[in-house]
Amino acid sequence: MQFNNTIPIYMQVINDIKREIIAGHLVPGEKLPSGRDLALKYQINPNTANRIYKELETEELCFTKRGLGTFVTENKEMVHMIKNEMAEKFLNEFIEGMKKLGFTSEEIIKLLKEKL
């Protein structure tokens, strides 16, 4: 994965994992790589990898079974929620960008319709 050095690494990996869950590449209840393997997969610091799992657990997107590892949440509602959350984020960024270019709401809608 190509990292952007203006955003903390752990956030970029968290977003990547979220996208994988939303896209269905990671399914509810699926076992995730160990912290060490996650570090190798993304070529990141092992302590950062552990922190990523801690954050994902706090957000209830994954859970740890003692001695067995970390798993994707089985709560489909949660998956739905992060999907909406990320969509909202993209939309806001898009709207903000367009407004900065001087487009009005009506113009943005019109352009979007033409594009879609």
Place this chain on the structure above:
Amino acid sequence: MMLESKNIMKKYMMTTAIEDMSLTIESGMIYALLGPNGSGKTTFMKIAAGLTKPSKGSITYNGIPVGIQSKKEIAYMPTEPFFYSYMNVADVGKYYNDFFEDFDIERYNSLLERMELTPKLKTKTLSSGMAAKLKIAATLARDAKIYMLDEPLNGIDVIARDRIITTILENAKNDKAMIISSHLVDELEKIIDYAIFIKTGRVELVGNVEEIREARNQSIVEVYKTIYA
């Protein structure tokens, strides 16, 4: 495990390589030793490896001055190649195996394969990139407690660079510390816990990368530019 330097200073005949450096290296962490050429990174590593003594100050490993005992647990990879020209790649492994109790010949062989180095290759025929990969394989085949790698990514193509980073990450464990010197900050940012910025023989800034980032609201590359520009 801990490596601790207290107010070390190193003077050569005419020049002062290290003015005053106090650092604590703890196990389970990966450190980047950052700074332009001539800032004192290599001298610090040589002192920590027990290859040269500080003119002033002290350096200890687990409370004991760095020396014969610490060399058994500290693996140091210098910037210059350290093998004799008559050796082939396999000989380098044998040589290391004789020298270091913690050397793992199987790990060495698997690293050679990863780095695409054949055992029969003569070291004198190696390109600089191949020699760099051989140094990495020999150093990281040791089961040391501290690894000090001086410029491991210098002169290496992107594909080999990824393999070297993977190998470094495989070796980084809870009971081990890694110190990697580089002037390629952005290559290291994603794999390190701590950044140590060295400027003219002094520690200019040291801290956890995420904390530095948050406190200064700058990427590590930007911090580097602010410090050295």
